[in-house]
Amino acid sequence: MKVEAPMGMGLGVTPDRVEHVAGFGMLGGADAFVFRPTRAEEIAALFNLARDTGRKVCLRGAGRSYGDANYLPESILIDLCRMNRILGWDPETGIFEGEGGVTIEEVWRHTLEDGWWLPVVSGTMFPTLGGALAMNIHGKNNFREGTLGEHVLELDLLSPDGKLRTLTPTDPLFFAAISGAGLLGAIVRVKLQLKKVECGELQVLPVSCANWEEQFAAFEQYESEADYLVSWIDAFGHGKSAGRGLIHAAWYTKAESARMTLRPSHQDLPDTVMGIFPKSAVWRKLRWFNRRFGMRLINAAKSFAGRKVGDGKPYSDTLVGFSFLLDYVPNWRWAYLPDGFIQYQSFVPKEHARYVFGRQLQMQREARLESFLVVMKRHRPDPFLLSHGVDGYSLAMDFKVTQANRERLWDLCHRMNDLVLESKGRFYLAKDSTLRPSDVERYLGAEALASLRSFKSELDPDGVLSSALAERLGLGGKAR
Numbered sequence: 001m002k003v004e005a006p007m008g009m010g011l012g013v014t015p016d017r018v019e020h021v022a023g024f025g026m027l028g029g030a031d032a033f034v035f036r037p038t039r040a041e042e043i044a045a046l047f048n049l050a051r052d053t054g055r056k057v058c059l060r061g062a063g064r065s066y067g068d069a070n071y072l073p074e075s076i077l078i079d080l081c082r083m084n085r086i087l088g089w090d091p092e093t094g095i096f097e098g099e100g101g102v103t104i105e106e107v108w109r110h111t112l113e114d115g116w117w118l119p120v121v122s123g124t125m126f127p128t129l130g131g132a133l134a135m136n137i138h139g140k141n142n143f144r145e146g147t148l149g150e151h152v153l154e155l156d157l158l159s160p161d162g163k164l165r166t167l168t169p170t171d172p173l174f175f176a177a178i179s180g181a182g183l184l185g186a187i188v189r190v191k192l193q194l195k196k197v198e199c200g201e202l203q204v205l206p207v208s209c210a211n212w213e214e215q216f217a218a219f220e221q222y223e224s225e226a227d228y229l230v231s232w233i234d235a236f237g238h239g240k241s242a243g244r245g246l247i248h249a250a251w252y253t254k255a256e257s258a259r260m261t262l263r264p265s266h267q268d269l270p271d272t273v274m275g276i277f278p279k280s281a282v283w284r285k286l287r288w289f290n291r292r293f294g295m296r297l298i299n300a301a302k303s304f305a306g307r308k309v310g311d312g313k314p315y316s317d318t319l320v321g322f323s324f325l326l327d328y329v330p331n332w333r334w335a336y337l338p339d340g341f342i343q344y345q346s347f348v349p350k351e352h353a354r355y356v357f358g359r360q361l362q363m364q365r366e367a368r369l370e371s372f373l374v375v376m377k378r379h380r381p382d383p384f385l386l387s388h389g390v391d392g393y394s395l396a397m398d399f400k401v402t403q404a405n406r407e408r409l410w411d412l413c414h415r416m417n418d419l420v421l422e423s424k425g426r427f428y429l430a431k432d433s434t435l436r437p438s439d440v441e442r443y444l445g446a447e448a449l450a451s452l453r454s455f456k457s458e459l460d461p462d463g464v465l466s467s468a469l470a471e472r473l474g475l476g477g478k479a480r
């Protein structure tokens with residue numbers, strides 16, 4: 001179906017549209033002409049405006065991708081946050097329908113009381129469905145439920161050619177639009193199958209691991225039974241303690257007062273620590289520790305506490321508390337100012353993960369650039385075009401960026417990339433800041449890239465849709 005762009009909307013690339021936008025890691029960013037449409041017709045008009053003015057278009061959801069996927073200097077930036085209408089909800093079947101700008105938070109707040117939860121969520125609830133599907137997010141249950149894209153029944157994609165296509169899993173384009181990093185069109189409507197839950201709480205088992213061997217043994221032990229698995233790893237552990245940390249396995253449960261636990265008011269976490277200290281002030285305190293010495297202390301203390309206090313003692317946590325803990329520490333990322341931070345996440349097949357992750361942490365120690373936060377997850381492959389999925393594990397690592405360390409950090413990441421590529425591993429565009437075009441060619445392969453280009457020349461023949469990430473990696477369209 002062709003979407004008619006309304007005439008005379010008064011759209012123009014005028015100075016009052018200019019805003020500075022950046023990725024979640026707050027590195028760089030760009031000035032762009034920002035528009036926040038409320039209807040698909042306006043998006044079609046903006047595609048026309050881009051053609052008329054010789055500019056590119058960049059799509060943006062909630063801006064929760066860490067790097068440069070959600071902005072492009074001097075572009076027409078379409079922020080989809082106002083396209084957030086809920087279009088349908090069936091509490092009998094758990095089928096949810098909403099516009100592309102509906103957030104994960106808006107979905108669970110609408111559906112949980114009826115006993116339905118998103119089958120896949122990221123570590124934050126703020127992403128929009130469109131942004132989450134453009135990157136095809138995974139959760140702490142990736143080994144069991146796959147990616148969010150695997151639970152989509154139908155979506156509408158509006159491309160720069162002005163056509164609105166309804167896609168289902170029978171259509172090859174479905175597998176490119178999901179994972180396509182916003183380069184083929186705007187996802188304006190999504191129909192999702194949610195997961196039935198009887199209770200709003202999970203039973204969580206913390207298991208302290210002294211080293212890499214115990215980490216991998218614990219994942220293997222729990223992956224056949226747990227619903228969620230995630231591990232925190234201390235990057236400062238070395239020698240016999242290399243890979244030490246704390247794994248959390250979690251299970252859906254039934255509770256006696258289950259109905260009450262499904263209410264949003266039960267899910268919301270307190271905004272104070274221990275009832276006294278406001279969480280909104282935590283980032284200021286974190287700033288004191290946000291350097292090598294401070295983080296070595298915090299990581300060691302966390303390892304010690306994991307071993308001595310929590311180890312093996314199950315406890316209950318809400319779905320929201322377990323899934324989105326960081327969301328309840330407002331503005332924690334500001335502790336990384338003034339220069340911001342990157343997240344580096346590589347995905348490695350299971351037979352090589354122990355070696356690659358061990359080497360990555362060793363290389364960081366040698367460079368005195370240890371990650372301040374390291375998280376390991378178990379994954380499975382998926383059928384999407386620009387997939388990051390492997391039958392293996394991922395290690396996500398946050399690195400503070402400073403003027404002084406930037407060059408050395410990028411060099412370290414490039415050397416870590418090489419290691420991952422030699423092991424037939426993969427990367428994730430939502431988390432990337434350091435990949436080179438040759439890295440992407442190697443992990444995605446010539447066939448996937450040819451397929452992306454072929455879809456792009458059909459849906460976006462003028463190469464209108466792009467992003468700073470796409471320009472950096474050579475995934476955009478024609479030069480304009």
Ligand SMILES: Cc1cc2nc3c(=O)[nH]c(=O)nc-3n(C[C@H](O)[C@H](O)[C@H](O)COP(=O)(O)OP(=O)(O)OC[C@H]3O[C@@H](n4cnc5c(N)ncnc54)[C@H](O)[C@@H]3O)c2cc1C
Nearest residue numbers: 061062063064065122123127128130131134137138182187
């Ligand atoms: C604290 C934190 C924890 C995270 N944890 C995880 C995790 O556990 N697992 C995981 O997979 N990810 C995780 N992420 C990453 C995050 O889920 C993804 O980056 C997600 O894509 C962000 O969605 P967004 O709406 O903010 O999109 P943006 O970041 O604004 O955009 C992402 C991409 O989608 C495109 N896009 C945006 N909207 C649309 C649309 N409607 N149609 C088509 N393309 C569009 C943009 O052009 C861009 O390329 C985390 C991020 C943070 C900040």
